[in-house]
Amino acid sequence: MSDKILIAGNWAIGEAAIRAGCRFYAGYPITPQNELTEYMAENMRRAQGGTFIQAESEIAAVNMVLGASSAGARAMTSSSSPGISLKQEGISALAADELPAVIVNMMRGGPGLGNILPSQGDYFQATRGGGHGDYRTIVLAPASVQELADLTMDAFDLADKYRNPVMILGDGMTGQMMEPVEFGKPRPRRYNEKYILKGAGDGKSKFVRALILDALRMEEHNWKLVRKYRVIEQNEVRFETYKTGNARLIIIAYGIAARIAKGAINRLRDSGMKVGLIRPITLWPFPAQIIRDTAERIDRFLVFEMSTGQMIDDVKLALEGRGHVSFYGRPGGVVPTPAELAKAIVQEYRR
Amino acid sequence: MKKVFSRPRSLKSTPFHYCAGCGHSIIHRVICEVIDELGIRGITIGVPPAGCAVVAYNYFDVDMLEAPHGRGCAVATGIKRTLPDRVVFSYQGDGDLAAIGTAETFHAANRGENITVIFINNAVYGMTGGQMAPTTLLGQASTTSPPGRNAILDGHPIRMSEILSNLEGTAYIERVAVNSAQNILRAKKALKKAFQYQMDGAGFNMIEVLSQCPTNWKMNTVEACRWVDEVMSKTFPIGVIKDTVKGRKDAD
Numbered sequence: 001m002s003d004k005i006l007i008a009g010n011w012a013i014g015e016a017a018i019r020a021g022c023r024f025y026a027g028y029p030i031t032p033q034n035e036l037t038e039y040m041a042e043n044m045r046r047a048q049g050g051t052f053i054q055a056e057s058e059i060a061a062v063n064m065v066l067g068a069s070s071a072g073a074r075a076m077t078s079s080s081s082p083g084i085s086l087k088q089e090g091i092s093a094l095a096a097d098e099l100p101a102v103i104v105n106m107m108r109g110g111p112g113l114g115n116i117l118p119s120q121g122d123y124f125q126a127t128r129g130g131g132h133g134d135y136r137t138i139v140l141a142p143a144s145v146q147e148l149a150d151l152t153m154d155a156f157d158l159a160d161k162y163r164n165p166v167m168i169l170g171d172g173m174t175g176q177m178m179e180p181v182e183f184g185k186p187r188p189r190r191y192n193e194k195y196i197l198k199g200a201g202d203g204k205s206k207f208v209r210a211l212i213l214d215a216l217r218m219e220e221h222n223w224k225l226v227r228k229y230r231v232i233e234q235n236e237v238r239f240e241t242y243k244t245g246n247a248r249l250i251i252i253a254y255g256i257a258a259r260i261a262k263g264a265i266n267r268l269r270d271s272g273m274k275v276g277l278i279r280p281i282t283l284w285p286f287p288a289q290i291i292r293d294t295a296e297r298i299d300r301f302l303v304f305e306m307s308t309g310q311m312i313d314d315v316k317l318a319l320e321g322r323g324h325v326s327f328y329g330r331p332g333g334v335v336p337t338p339a340e341l342a343k344a345i346v347q348e349y350r351r
Numbered sequence: 352m353k354k355v356f357s358r359p360r361s362l363k364s365t366p367f368h369y370c371a372g373c374g375h376s377i378i379h380r381v382i383c384e385v386i387d388e389l390g391i392r393g394i395t396i397g398v399p400p401a402g403c404a405v406v407a408y409n410y411f412d413v414d415m416l417e418a419p420h421g422r423g424c425a426v427a428t429g430i431k432r433t434l435p436d437r438v439v440f441s442y443q444g445d446g447d448l449a450a451i452g453t454a455e456t457f458h459a460a461n462r463g464e465n466i467t468v469i470f471i472n473n474a475v476y477g478m479t480g481g482q483m484a485p486t487t488l489l490g491q492a493s494t495t496s497p498p499g500r501n502a503i504l505d506g507h508p509i510r511m512s513e514i515l516s517n518l519e520g521t522a523y524i525e526r527v528a529v530n531s532a533q534n535i536l537r538a539k540k541a542l543k544k545a546f547q548y549q550m551d552g553a554g555f556n557m558i559e560v561l562s563q564c565p566t567n568w569k570m571n572t573v574e575a576c577r578w579v580d581e582v583m584s585k586t587f588p589i590g591v592i593k594d595t596v597k598g599r600k601d602a603d
Contacts, residue, residue, distance in 0.1 A: 024433055051432040055425070056458035063422035063455070067429025070416045071396070071437075075429070093419050197414040197430070199394040199437050207408035209417035211401075 004182045009145045010175040013104055013168065014039035016152035017076050018047050020186045022102070024068035024075040026053040026061040030083045031116040032172035033106040037078065058083040062090030062103070069099040070208055072196035074156050074189070078104035080172070081122050082113055084130070091165050092131030095225070096210035100159030100191070102152070103137070104168045106175040109333030117333025118172035118256060123310035126169050127284040134222050136229050138166040138236065139283040141254040145179035151281075153186055160191040162232055169283060171306070173256045173335060229285075238281035239290055243269065247276030249349050250294060252315055253304040254280045256335070261304055263338025264345055273349055283311070288318035299323040302348050304341060307331045359383035361392045363412045372572030374562025375403055377529045378471065378538070379410050382440075385543045386413065389550070395438045398427045402444040403477040421452025424459035427466045438549055440467040446476045449485040449511045456511070463520030463554040467545045470511065470557055473564040474583060481567030485509045488586050493567075508586055512559045516593035522554035524592040528561040528584065530576035537589075553596050561587055 007015065014036050017025070025044050027037040037054070044052040051068070055061035061077045068075040079087060084105045094101050107122045109115040129135045138158050142148040148170060155166040197206060212218040240258075243265060244250060253261040258279040268275045278294065280287045291301075301323055303312040308331045316325055328344040330336045358364060362383035367376040386392050392413055399407035401420035408415040418426040423441035431439040448456050448470050459466065475493055476482040483493040483500060486508050490499040500508075512524045523545060527538035538560060545556045561583055563575035570578060591597075 024429065026429070053428070053432065053462075056454050059422065060425040060455050060458065063419060063425035064429035064432075066418075066422075067398070067416065067426035067431075068433045069429070070426075071430045071433035073429075073433040075433075089419050090422075097416075197396055197416055198434055199396055200412070200414050201393040205412045205414050207415040207417070209399075209408060209415075210419075211405055211417060 004180050006178055007145065007181050008035055008176055008178045009148045009170065010035035010106065011039045012145050012149040012181050013078070013152045014043060016149040016183060017102065017156070018043055018050070019183055020074065020153040020156045021189055022074045022076050022156060023047060023050045024065065024073040025051070026055045026064040026077050028055050028058050028061050028079065028083060030080045032108055032175055033078050033080045033104065035175065036104065058086035059089060062087040065101050066090055066093055066097070066099065069094065069101045070097070070197045072198060076102040076104065078106070080106045080108045081110050084122060084125065088131030091137060092129070092133050092135060093210055094165040095129070095135035095137065096133065097208050098163040099208070100163055101165045102155045102159055102168065103165055104170070107169065107171040109331070115333045116172065118306065118335055119331065119333050120171060120255060120257060120306040121310070121331060122169065123283065123305070123307060126167050127286070127314070135225060136284055138162070138164060138232060139169050140166065141169050141281060141283050142174060143255050143258045143279065145174065145177065146181050148174060149181045149183055153184055157187060158236065160189065162228060163195065164228070169255065171256050233285040236282060237285045237287045237289070239287035240279040240281060241290065242277040242279065244276030244278065244294060246274050247298055248274045249300045249302060249345065250298055251275060251277045251302050251304055251345065252280070252291065252311070253277065254283060254311065257304050257306050260336060260338050260341055264342040267338060267342045268345060268349070273346070275345060275349065280311070286314045286318065288314070291315060291318040292320070292322070295319055295322040300348070301325045302328060302345060304328045306335065359387045361386040361412050363410050365409050367410065368406070369403065370566040372563060372565040372575055374473065374529045374560065374564070375471065377535060378469070378560055378562060379407065381529070381535060381539045382469065382542055383411065385539060385546055388543065389546055391438045391546065391550070394436070395440070396430050396434070398423045398430070398439070398441040400443040400447040402447050404442055404444065404471065405478070407442055421447050421450070422455050423447065423452060424464070424466070424468060425455040428459050428464050431464060431466050435465070438546060440469060442469045443471065444477065445470070445472045445474065445484045445486040449509050457515070460515045460555045460557070461518045461520045463522070465549055465552055465554055467549050468557040469542070470559040471562045472559055472587060473562045475564055475567045477564050477567055486587070488583065510587065512557065512592045515557060520555050521557070521593055522595045523548050523556035524559070526559040526561065526587060526589050526592060528579050528589055530561070530563055530579040534589070548596055551596070559587070561589070
């Protein structure tokens with residue numbers, strides 16, 4: 001019998017996390033991701049050795065995750081845009097301490113409190129580290145509930161593999177829509193015991209810290225992190241291409257915006273217009289090479305984001321001046337229809 | 352010859368970086384004596400703060416995870432919930448615990464997290480150079496209250512121990528000092544009781560330590576020790592503030 005069930009995105013993240021061995025979750029209520037916190041409240045307590053804590057703040061939640069991660073738990077916290085701003089202190093600490101953790105951001109309209117509608121305005125924050133200091137988080141951008149489930153499982157493995165925080169960057173729509181999901185088989189955890197603080201026993205004590213007062217040693221720690229980031233950039237880039245083969249114009253979009261773009265592309269293809277899609281699945285590391293390679297054949301790109309234009313910077317960096325890049329964006333919680341996007345694409349296509 | 356004094360096993364041989372007359376080094380040593388006497392070095396995990404004790408891991412020979420400023424109780428919560436059979440303590444100063452980390456402290460206490468918090472109250476921000484702390488006394492001069500703390504402009508010194516003792520989740524709270532041999536012995540007894548209570552699963556417990564800071568108080572060591580008795584302990588009286596375990600025994 002198939003394991004396929006109909007499930008909302010936020011629940012799928014929770015279920016996938018528990019199946020992947022997540023045993024510590026701390027969160028704070030914020031729309032549009034409350035279903036995930038509630039799912040964990042219900043199900044984490046039932047999982048053997050599982051801890052659910054409704055924290056007093058986003059800051060407390062991420063710092064609880066810091067403690068749980070150092071003590072060896074697969075740990076996760078989740079929030080939406082304003083709450084993720086508060087978590088940045090802890091994400092920076094996790095990166096500095098080289099501790100694994102999964103942070104879920106179901107983005108909503110901003111800046112400030114903004115609104116509770118789906119948006120993609122946190123791209124810069126997510127892909128540039130977000131908090132203070134020189135660091136990066138791996139950022140995964142799911143475009144379906146199935147992918148939310150798959151990438152949540154992968155996120156824990158990536159966090160362990162690189163001892164680095166991993167962010168799942170979704171939005172209010174992917175979190176709340178229901179789709180059929182088949183949960184994958186989680187891989188056994190591979191995480192070296194030597195990184196876990198559990199008491200020194202009879203041996204030598206260990207400590208984990210981010211404060212390095214000596215400038216040269218702090219610099220060395222920074223370069224060490226950068227060497228790790230280079231490995232991640234080489235090994236972990238993920239993207240999807242859709243109907244790019246004979247395309248004359250390429251849309252670049254991620255997450256729910258890419259779903260909308262596919263709808264638009266299908267309409268345009270029906271009318272004979274050769275339009276394709278590159279969908280970054282990892283936003284950091286960014287799939288720059290495929291964009292650069294595509295520019296050898298196709299010189300017109302349209303970046304579509306539910307923001308005023310953030311990923312477009314990475315597209316331009318990838319292209320290094322090649323091709324022509326245009327932009328269509330709907331920030332603030334507006335979700336355009338495929339028909340609306342198709343119109344914008346046609347204008348660009350006929351230019 | 353009988354050995355009457357030696358470095359505790361749980362205390363590394365690294366010389367302390369603390370100023371002459373500072374209370375931190377005394378408190379570190381006493382905690383390590385307690386850890387040794389309870390035989391818990393191998394199962395203890397400490398959480399040092401941002402502040403003067405930020406490099407406590409250079410001294411404590413137990414596993415340690417540095418907390419971001421103020422988050423000691425949240426970090427300790429994450430560790431303790433993951434490893435409930437370990438002994439977990441958070442070591443925090445007054446700015447850390449009673450200003451930037453008030454929420455984390457208050458709610459960990461309210462949840463009754465089974466951890467031990469060692470709260471170093473020296474009435475100033477020591478590491479950053481003597482700014483006004485939430486515990487700075489009325490009239491006490493600091494670099495950010497140069498004419499002396501003024502209640503109307505700067506608010507009042509916060510008595511965290513008394514405040515937390517009103518929460519259902521707290522099991523044991525005592526305020527001690529380390530300005531005399533007698534007080535150090537009392538402090539050690541309190542710390543030992545706190546760790547023992549944690550091992551017995553009693554819930555949140557906190558030892559507030561009035562700790563002299565001669566450098567930022569601009570006093571010599573003798574004056575600073577005297578100031579704890581004559582001035583500081585008038586606002587922050589020494590003694591047991593709450594002990595539910597003892598209370599329960601008394602009820603029997």
